Amino acid sequence: MPDISVLTENSSVRVDNVRRLMPGEELVCGLSDFFKVMGDPTRINILWALEKGALCVNELAAVLNMTKSAVSHQLKILRVAKLVRALKKGKNVYYELNDEHVRIIWEKALEHVCE
């Protein structure tokens, strides 16, 4: 275990320096909102299922063993977060992954979890 990073400056100087580099509230909330969407088992399952291809609400409900209503509520959250997109096809609504970042973040998160 290496020693902590060099602490040459005194505390208040260090605090001032860090304070200057802090992000705005807008960015912080953007980031945390994004992670919040990923921070739910049901939504993780939905994203995982959609990684293999588009599925409609009925199919997702069957895969996850959940009610259509519960799945639909979660899909709305994923849709607003732009992680999935909806495509109407007759009576059904098919959902797809919407973003390439998701796959990469996914990969890195897996590495962390499985380390």
Next chain:
Amino acid sequence: MPDISVLTENSSVRVDNVRRLMPGEELVCGLSDFFKVMGDPTRINILWALEKGALCVNELAAVLNMTKSAVSHQLKILRVAKLVRALKKGKNVYYELNDEHVRIIWEKALEHVCE
């Protein structure tokens, strides 16, 4: 906007195929717990502050304009999730980022949020 992925097979076959590829509950919870930890503005701010170097609880509280208690509670969550580590130095406890994945995930999440 491209068409949805090819839906050659019928619905129940597709459901069965996807079901077979679904991850175990353990992995799903591991992933969602990880993202849940990142899904809070205060913890995002803490991680951001620590990206520039180690800081003790007092300093973090000053940077974030929060009570030591509130910061300490959040640090515990980050510590349990192995995103930071604590290093005692006299009366103070300094916290550091603990993981390289964090920086990469961070980067990709930023790309997504700022798109």
Next chain:
DNA sequence: ATAATAATTGAACAATTGTTCAATTGTCAA
């Protein structure tokens, strides 16, 4: 030992979240 400072802890509270349930909208087939 005592005082002072740093950090942690647990209980309590308000706020947020995910699922269920019932009702509703929208689309296709008869």
Next chain:
DNA sequence: TTGACAATTGAACAATTGTTCAATTATTAT
């Protein structure tokens, strides 16, 4: 038009979450 099926919606409920407050532990200096 009617009936059946797919999906969405809103209210309600229990469960979880983040901060505050007060009390406690731990370390240093006098």
